Amino acid sequence: xxxxxxxxxxDYLEVxxxxxxxxxxxxxxxxxxxxxxxxxxxxxxxxxxADKNLINYGRYxxxxxxxxxxxxxxAIIEKHTLLQKFFKDILGLEEQESAENACKIEHVIxxxxxxxxxxxxxxxxxxxxxxxxFHNYMK
Amino acid sequence: xxxxxxxxxxDYLEVxxxxxxxxxxxxxxxxxxxxxxxxxxxxxxxxxxADKNLINYGRYxxxxxxxxxxxxxxAIIEKHTLLQKFFKDILGLEEQESAENACKIEHVIxxxxxxxxxxxxxxxxxxxxxxxxFHNYMK
DNA sequence: ACAAAATGTTAGGTTTGCCTTACATTATAA
DNA sequence: TTATAATGTAAGGCAAACCTAACATTTTGT
Numbered sequence: 001x002x003x004x005x006x007x008x009x010x011d012y013l014e015v016x017x018x019x020x021x022x023x024x025x026x027x028x029x030x031x032x033x034x035x036x037x038x039x040x041x042x043x044x045x046x047x048x049x050a051d052k053n054l055i056n057y058g059r060y061x062x063x064x065x066x067x068x069x070x071x072x073x074x075a076i077i078e079k080h081t082l083l084q085k086f087f088k089d090i091l092g093l094e095e096q097e098s099a100e101n102a103c104k105i106e107h108v109i110x111x112x113x114x115x116x117x118x119x120x121x122x123x124x125x126x127x128x129x130x131x132x133x134f135h136n137y138m139k
Numbered sequence: 140x141x142x143x144x145x146x147x148x149x150d151y152l153e154v155x156x157x158x159x160x161x162x163x164x165x166x167x168x169x170x171x172x173x174x175x176x177x178x179x180x181x182x183x184x185x186x187x188x189a190d191k192n193l194i195n196y197g198r199y200x201x202x203x204x205x206x207x208x209x210x211x212x213x214a215i216i217e218k219h220t221l222l223q224k225f226f227k228d229i230l231g232l233e234e235q236e237s238a239e240n241a242c243k244i245e246h247v248i249x250x251x252x253x254x255x256x257x258x259x260x261x262x263x264x265x266x267x268x269x270x271x272x273f274h275n276y277m278k
Numbered sequence: 279a280c281a282a283a284a285t286g287t288t289a290g291g292t293t294t295g296c297c298t299t300a301c302a303t304t305a306t307a308a
Numbered sequence: 309t310t311a312t313a314a315t316g317t318a319a320g321g322c323a324a325a326c327c328t329a330a331c332a333t334t335t336t337g338t
Contacts, residue, residue, distance in 0.1 A: 008325065029285060041326055043287055048324090060286060060333060091255040104247035113240050116230040116277075123273050130269040134262050138255075147295065168315060180296055182317055187294090199303060199316060 003052055007107035010076050011035055012045045013054060017065055017073035026063050079106040082118055090124060092135055142191055146246035149215050150174055151184045152193060156204055156212035165202050218245040221257055229263060231274055 005013065015034045019026035028042040035042075046063065049055045054069030065073065080102045087098035124131050144152065154173045158165035167181040174181075185202065188194045193208030204212065219241045226237035263270050 006324070027285075028287090037325085038327060039286065040288080040328080044325075087252060087255075091252065091259060093251060093255060097249060097251055101247070101249055101252050105244055108240075108243035108247070110236060110240055112232060112236055113226060113230065116226075116232060119277060120230060120273065123276055127269070127272070130266070133266070134259065137262055138258060145294070166315075167317090176295090177297060178316065179298080179318080183295075 005052075005054075005072065009045060009048060009052075010072075010107055011103075012042070012049060013065075013069060013073045014076050014080070016049075016055060016063060017070065017077065020063075020065060028063075076106055079109060079114055082114060082121065083109070086117055086121055090121065090131065092138060144191075144193075144211065148184060148187060148191075149211075149246055150242075151181070151188060152204075152208060152212045153215050153219070155188075155194060155202060156209065156216065159202075159204060167202075215245055218248060218253055221253060221260065222248070225256055225260055229260065229270065231277060 012031060012035065015031050016026055019030055019034075028039055028046065031045075032039045032042045046055065046057055049069070050057055053066055054072060055063055055065050057063045083102035083105050084098045087093045087101055088095060091098075093101075151170060151174065154170050155165055158169055158173075167178055167185065170184075171178045171181045185194065185196055188208070189196055192205055193211055194202055194204050196202045222241035222244050223237045226232045226240055227234060230237075232240075
């Protein structure tokens with residue numbers, strides 16, 4: 001059983017984790033709507049995630065996330081959050097566009113880039129002068 | 140015939156365009172080596188690219204790129220170049236890591252993010268003081 | 279409580295992209 | 309120039325993701 005997650009499975013896991021945090025439960029149809037896929041596709045993805053021990057679920061059972069699954073989800077969500085922040089706060093893009101790009105890039109960005117980006121964002125928070133100038137320059 | 144390129148086909152097209160610019164010719168095996176895939180996979184990809192009128196080629200014929208293909212390739216390469224520059228010059232990452240990340244992100248980033256990133260890089264070139272401080276801060 | 283609606287699963291397909299193996303063609307070098 | 313090496317293609321397979329349609333189960337509303 002291969003533990004490496006495809007972009008697709010990462011998306012499923014991310015949605016599951018976020019949904020559970022918000023509502024304490026998640027159904028296949030919620031995931032289907034969130035990801036714009038069919039219920040059947042969700043069923044298949046859940047099987048694959050369960051195979052990898054990232055979620056627990058059985059026929060018609062409630063979906064829960066395992067410790068391992070939560071760890072994997074947290075890593076993805078961390079990437080997402082940072083990227084979205086970068087696009088919105090540094091580049092000054094809209095919420096929606098920032099989120100969409102974060103959603104795609106989170107699956108392919110390396111740890112080193114992530115870390116540097118993190119430092120970059122932090123440095124800008126400590127030294128806001130430059131960013132102010134950049135945002136003025138763009139107007 | 141669908142004109143939208145998958146990440147995979149974008150990679151093939153990019154390699155073809157770059158190779159043609161450098162050497163004025165490109166063979167299936169060059170592409171195979173560059174992308175770490177089999178010659179057979181390249182054969183298939185070339186068929187798909189030709190179907191979409193992005194390249195010209197026939198059985199055992201030389202591969203050339205169409206105007207449309209060159210336009211598509213240029214768009215991808217532009218993204219690649221800018222992203223790589225950002226990772227290397229702004230975030231201060233190594234050449235190799237910058238290239239690898241650019242290679243993946245170029246397929247998913249939106250036009251707006253690209254444009255903003257471009258402005259951001261340009262602004263930094265005009266105002267190098269901030270970046271100097273950031274790079275010092277990271278040491 | 280039970281029919282209707284909602285949700286979940288299965289079966290059977292499709293497409294993309296990759297592979298290996300075997301064969302076809304072209305290039306090369308003795 | 310011709311055998312060998314290099315390269316290109318075709319055939320047949322596989323896996324990931326997606327789909328629709330049909331069926332199973334659960335939930336809901338009266």
